[in-house]
Amino acid sequence: MTGGLGRGALRTSAVGAVSATLIATAGLGPAPAAQAATGATSIRFVDISGAGGTVLKANVVTPEGADGTRSYPLIVLPTSWGLPQVQYLAQAQKLANSGYVVVSYNVRGFWQSGGEIEVAGPPDVADASKVVDWALANTPADARKVGMAGVSYSAGISLLAAAHDKRIKAVAALSGWADLIESIYSGRTQHAQAAALLGGVGHLAGRPGAEFQQTLKAFFASDLSKEPELLAWGKKRSPETYIDQLNENGAAVFVANTWGDTIFSPNQSAEFYEKLTGPKRLEFRPGDHATAEMTGLFGLPNDVWTNTHRWFDHHLKGEDNGIDREQPVQLKSRSAGGYEGYPDWKSVGTTTKKIALAGTTTIHTNVNSGADGGITFLSGILDQLAQVPPLAWIPLLPPYWAAVWQSETYASAQRVRGTVTLHTTVTATKESGTLVAYLYDVGPLGLGKLVSNAPYTFHGQTPGKPFGVDLELFSTAYDVPAGHRLALVVDTVDPLYIEHNPSGAQLTFSSPEHDPSYVSVPLREQ
Incomplete structure (x- = not known):
């Protein structure tokens, strides 16, 4: 098996303290x-x-x-x-x-x-x-x-x-x-x-x-x-x-x-x-x-x-x-406000906005870049009680280990509602690997608040040959304030997941002209 597996197994012991907390x-x-x-x-x-x-x-x-x-x-x-x-x-x-x-x-x-x-x-x-x-x-x-x-x-x-x-x-x-x-x-x-x-x-x-x-x-x-x-x-x-x-x-x-x-x-x-x-x-x-x-x-x-x-x-x-x-679908935003009613799930996000993932970016694997999904229970409770989700300083994320794309600064609030999707092209130096995608709400000083994330693992790919990745991030309801922007971050290590990256592997993200890469963000109109 590939190099990241042993590290993933070892990390399971690190959550023993969380297990004890749950008990x-x-x-x-x-x-x-x-x-x-x-x-x-x-x-x-x-x-x-x-x-x-x-x-x-x-x-x-x-x-x-x-x-x-x-x-x-x-x-x-x-x-x-x-x-x-x-x-x-x-x-x-x-x-x-x-x-x-x-x-x-x-x-x-x-x-x-x-x-x-x-x-x-x-x-x-x-x-x-x-x-x-x-x-x-x-x-x-x-x-x-x-x-x-x-x-x-x-x-x-x-x-x-x-x-x-x-x-x-x-x-x-x-x-x-x-x-x-x-x-x-x-x-x-x-x-x-x-x-x-x-x-x-x-x-x-x-x-x-x-x-x-x-x-x-x-x-x-x-x-x-x-x-x-x-x-x-x-x-x-x-x-x-x-x-x-x-x-x-x-x-x-x-x-x-x-x-x-x-x-x-x-x-x-x-x-x-x-x-x-x-x-x-x-x-x-x-x-x-x-x-x-x-x-x-x-x-x-x-x-x-x-x-x-x-x-x-x-x-x-x-x-x-x-x-x-x-209304049979009732949502409460993570940001503020009361309940919102919808006739069905597909009506939650009435429009979509795409963020282009332009250019070609290569990252190295096996190191947590500083972007991650937090800790089971603890991070979600902080978000619930104090509206403090996992944080990351987006400008300080090391480009060696994290790929970053950002939207323009929004003149008005963006009400993210539903399931964010990622489409991109990946070229790996090894046949197996793991990537984790994160969507952040980034303030004027560069502090990012986690909006959503999701992992993706591949096996059996031909090294050096591009392949498409389509990934649904975890559904959410989050209000991005005016003056902020959205950022997509991709790295390869997160404590929530077992990663499958062989030592020394690299992942390259590209946006071919015939198949552009993007993040599609579902929005609720004001």
């Missing part, structure tokens, strides 16, 4: 949630027999006064990756107070539940149906009004379950995934920090199954011979694979994510949403993975959870709360 943060969640769930509703802890008889530890919250004389809509909440069954008690209390039976269960392989971690495999999907079976048999739940919801891991399981179980009529998938491979292997590039977090938390809080361990090992080893197996493994666990079944079943699907999600990028959520044919809603906000929903787990006011409740109230209770009359 510590996760550990803070249950106590406040449990304290919040002390109302008049009934709470009991039970064992549910999942697929193959695997014991799933669960809690059941029922409305006050539920005595079996009437039935209530049912909400099933699988737990997120690595979190215990008390994760959703605060939200379960709120739902039960408004007339739902809520069953939250620890997914197999984690904490006290039995079995091994299957990463949303068939046993996890079967478990969800078993939990519905149990709830309908042991609680005053209405079989005609079943919903599922959750954050991250539980969002993916909820979508997969709705595709396989027609009884599930409504889903709220918060910070989840549609395409698992696109999540951790977009641009054919391993997302090192994201995968290391999943693996680290899995080993600390659960019992990884053999298939998961083998897949993770092959992933970090950059073993191209295992790539078909990796793709098949991810496809089986991707809701997008079952989109036809989901549409046929007709479940009402609410998808919410953040612009800076460094585990499950927003692109896949938008693409998945567009393929849905039933009742649907899409929301994007500033933040990183699962940060937008976090305060709601403590029982605090939270827009994501408020709209989750409204979604279920309308689609399971039939309440006329207006959510069906709102």
Whole structure:
């Protein structure tokens, strides 16, 4: 294999501290949630027999006064990756107070539940149906009004379950995934920090199954011979694979994510949403993975959870709360302002502006130029709370390791909305390599704020022979102030990703007359 692979594997150990931070943060969640769930509703802890008889530890919250004389809509909440069954008690209390039976269960392989971690495999999907079976048999739940919801891991399981179980009529998938491979292997590039977090938390809080361990090992080893197996493994666990079944079943699907999600990028959520044919809603906000929903787990006011409740109230209770009359695509810019409504995803960016990538530029590989996508969770939280994304001094980026193109200075604000695309021609001195593209908002002093980025890896190219590259950067909503400009930066090393650049390799970017290179930026008109 090529030279960069060993360095990528070594870098996975560097995110161990981030894994520990995630565990510590996760550990803070249950106590406040449990304290919040002390109302008049009934709470009991039970064992549910999942697929193959695997014991799933669960809690059941029922409305006050539920005595079996009437039935209530049912909400099933699988737990997120690595979190215990008390994760959703605060939200379960709120739902039960408004007339739902809520069953939250620890997914197999984690904490006290039995079995091994299957990463949303068939046993996890079967478990969800078993939990519905149990709830309908042991609680005053209405079989005609079943919903599922959750954050991250539980969002993916909820979508997969709705595709396989027609009884599930409504889903709220918060910070989840549609395409698992696109999540951790977009641009054919391993997302090192994201995968290391999943693996680290899995080993600390659960019992990884053999298939998961083998897949993770092959992933970090950059073993191209295992790539078909990796793709098949991810496809089986991707809701997008079952989109036809989901549409046929007709479940009402609410998808919410953040612009800076460094585990499950927003692109896949938008693409998945567009393929849905039933009742649907899409929301994007500033933040990183699962940060937008976090305060709601403590029982605090939270827009994501408020709209989750409204979604279920309308689609399971039939309440006329207006959510069906709102624009179904709701976005909140990373820069400022309130929510923007759109009829569909393609209407988000009404015009495009191209930045020409003129000339020929050669860069050397294997060194981080100073432009990078930040740190999983931490960078996204800073952007969410303080509007401080990853920064770079664009004029100081070394041309030896970074290619830079800039637009003109804009006389008016530019409202970037949607998915930025890069088209260029690359000539490499080696058959394999990795490049990472970044779009920056550059102020008058040259300080660049990261607008978007994405990695791209190639294998099997003929050294010295040009080839085309088309790359979608991660979708975003960002307002570039008047007096600023946009800059595209391309380098070859980023702590978020495993790079595949052999030592001493060079990449040359050109713009042939018959096939000019450019960056296409989607804009919303003022």
